[in-house]
Amino acid sequence: MKDIAGLLIGGKLVRGSAELEVVNPATGEVFTTVSRATEHEANAAVAAAKAAQPAWAALGLEARRALLLRFADGLEANAEDLAATLVLEQGKPLAEARQELAFAQAFVRHIAGLSLPVSVVQDDATHRIEVHHRPLGVVAAIAAWNFPVLIAAYKIAPALLMGNTVVLKPAPTTPVASLQLGAMAADIFPPGVLNVITDRNDLGSLLTSHPDVAKVSFTGSTATGKKVMESAGPRLKRITLELGGNDGAIVLDDADVAEVAPRIFGSAFYNCGQVCLALKRLYVHASQYDRMCEALAELASQAVVGNGADAGVTIGPLQNAMQFDKAGRFLAAARRDGRILAGGAPLKGGGYFVAPTIVRDLPDHNALVAEEQFAPILPVLKYEQIDEAVARVNASPYGLGGSVWSASEDRASEVARRLDVGTAWVNHHLHFGPHIPLVGAKESGIGVEFGTEGLAEFAQLSVLNIAHRQVG
Numbered sequence: 001m002k003d004i005a006g007l008l009i010g011g012k013l014v015r016g017s018a019e020l021e022v023v024n025p026a027t028g029e030v031f032t033t034v035s036r037a038t039e040h041e042a043n044a045a046v047a048a049a050k051a052a053q054p055a056w057a058a059l060g061l062e063a064r065r066a067l068l069l070r071f072a073d074g075l076e077a078n079a080e081d082l083a084a085t086l087v088l089e090q091g092k093p094l095a096e097a098r099q100e101l102a103f104a105q106a107f108v109r110h111i112a113g114l115s116l117p118v119s120v121v122q123d124d125a126t127h128r129i130e131v132h133h134r135p136l137g138v139v140a141a142i143a144a145w146n147f148p149v150l151i152a153a154y155k156i157a158p159a160l161l162m163g164n165t166v167v168l169k170p171a172p173t174t175p176v177a178s179l180q181l182g183a184m185a186a187d188i189f190p191p192g193v194l195n196v197i198t199d200r201n202d203l204g205s206l207l208t209s210h211p212d213v214a215k216v217s218f219t220g221s222t223a224t225g226k227k228v229m230e231s232a233g234p235r236l237k238r239i240t241l242e243l244g245g246n247d248g249a250i251v252l253d254d255a256d257v258a259e260v261a262p263r264i265f266g267s268a269f270y271n272c273g274q275v276c277l278a279l280k281r282l283y284v285h286a287s288q289y290d291r292m293c294e295a296l297a298e299l300a301s302q303a304v305v306g307n308g309a310d311a312g313v314t315i316g317p318l319q320n321a322m323q324f325d326k327a328g329r330f331l332a333a334a335r336r337d338g339r340i341l342a343g344g345a346p347l348k349g350g351g352y353f354v355a356p357t358i359v360r361d362l363p364d365h366n367a368l369v370a371e372e373q374f375a376p377i378l379p380v381l382k383y384e385q386i387d388e389a390v391a392r393v394n395a396s397p398y399g400l401g402g403s404v405w406s407a408s409e410d411r412a413s414e415v416a417r418r419l420d421v422g423t424a425w426v427n428h429h430l431h432f433g434p435h436i437p438l439v440g441a442k443e444s445g446i447g448v449e450f451g452t453e454g455l456a457e458f459a460q461l462s463v464l465n466i467a468h469r470q471v472g
Contacts (some may be wrong), residue, residue: 008197085152099145111157159217178196248402277430300356317351330367340359361382
């Protein structure tokens with residue numbers, strides 16, 4: 001693939017002062033080189049966004065909505081090219097890449113249809129009090145590498161709809177699709193409304209601490225999220241942090257193993273397990289434990305691992321060398337303390353491939369259970385009493401999501417309400433949408449994404465308090 005257009009700054013596609021090599025995780029080799037920003041370009045992008053913001057806000061909601069719908073049309077028109085890029089730089093199978101593009105379009109279209117109308121909280125003889133929402137200013141949108149297009153889209157859409165302008169910074173290992181979004185956006189939005197820069201993980205702190213950035217929307221690890229919060233703190237910037245998860249799932253003793261095992265497997269291994277909301281710890285009642293372990297091991301052995309561009313592949317590689325090395329450490333811990341039923345090793349040949357792995361009989365203190373693995377490795381854990389299972393799920397410092405599986409929706413719902421998480425699912429896991437607020441508990445995040453609650457995160461609440469003139 002040839003180098004694509006470049007950074008988007010102030011409505012122009014420009015070459016950065018440096019370059020960035022991009023690796024195909026299916027081969028472990030560089031497949032393209034793109035422009036990379038330095039501090040000079042990062043500052044220029046913020047300046048362009050700041051200069052463009054007043055006119056963009058003055059354009060009005062309906063005009064901004066119309067341009068966002070054109071952006072969604074562009075995603076649809078360029079879906080195949082963007083999906084092919086995702087396969088190359090992210091590694092996911094083509095079917096999953098196409099699904100990500102479909103999600104991105106749906107998210108932009110739904111968010112573009114939202115609004116935060118003025119509400120009147122008092123209107124009587126003495127006062128009229130109105131609640132308004134106004135834009136914040138410049139938003140730094142910092143995206144993760146697991147869903148480069150979807151995450152960018154659901155940050156760009158609410159920020160722009162509310163009248164803010166955006167500087168988007170993708171992850172260094174997946175910059176290409178974001179630069180393609182920038183090239184597409186250059187023909188849609190006024191100059192400076194959306195800017196796209198790349199880096200090698202050296203410009204994040206510049207954006208998060210920049211005096212002209214009013215809000216930071218970050219998706220990534222909890223460790224990095226804490227650094228973002230620290231950097232944004234001195235200026236009391238608005239922040240939304242969608243961070244790591246170690247989602248626990250509980251299978252009750254009445255669940256049909258044959259029915260739920262495939263759905264559990266899909267929830268754990270989608271995108272090679274590289275999903276913040278993926279099912280990462282499975283607690284199964286002792287009466288169902290052996291059957292569940294066997295069913296999941298069989299599903300793992302049937303999975304087709306390979307280059308996402310190849311037909312029939314269901315699981316691609318891990319996205320980068322660092323994640324691959326981390327998965328190796330988890331596999332070593334699993335071999336030491338548990339029993340591996342399927343997988344258990346990297347695959348030979350080029351690329352960052354790990355065989356889908358099912359591990360049983362691990363203690364809760366094992367790293368694979370206690371930490372977020374972000375890899376195609378699932379620990380299956382036995383429990384005797386439901387109170388014990390709930391306590392073990394809730395013991396994690398993370399609280400993004402969790403699920404309960406049972407033949408009885410009522411029984412499962414009762415247990416799910418006890419989980420200390422932002423989203424608790426019953427008889428499924430990983431389901432989300434642009435109309436459903438996404439929120440993390442504990443160390444899984446701050447703020448809300450999606451829905452009108454997520455839109456409000458990109459607005460400053462403003463109260464207009466009018467005292468009526470007294471007559472007589």
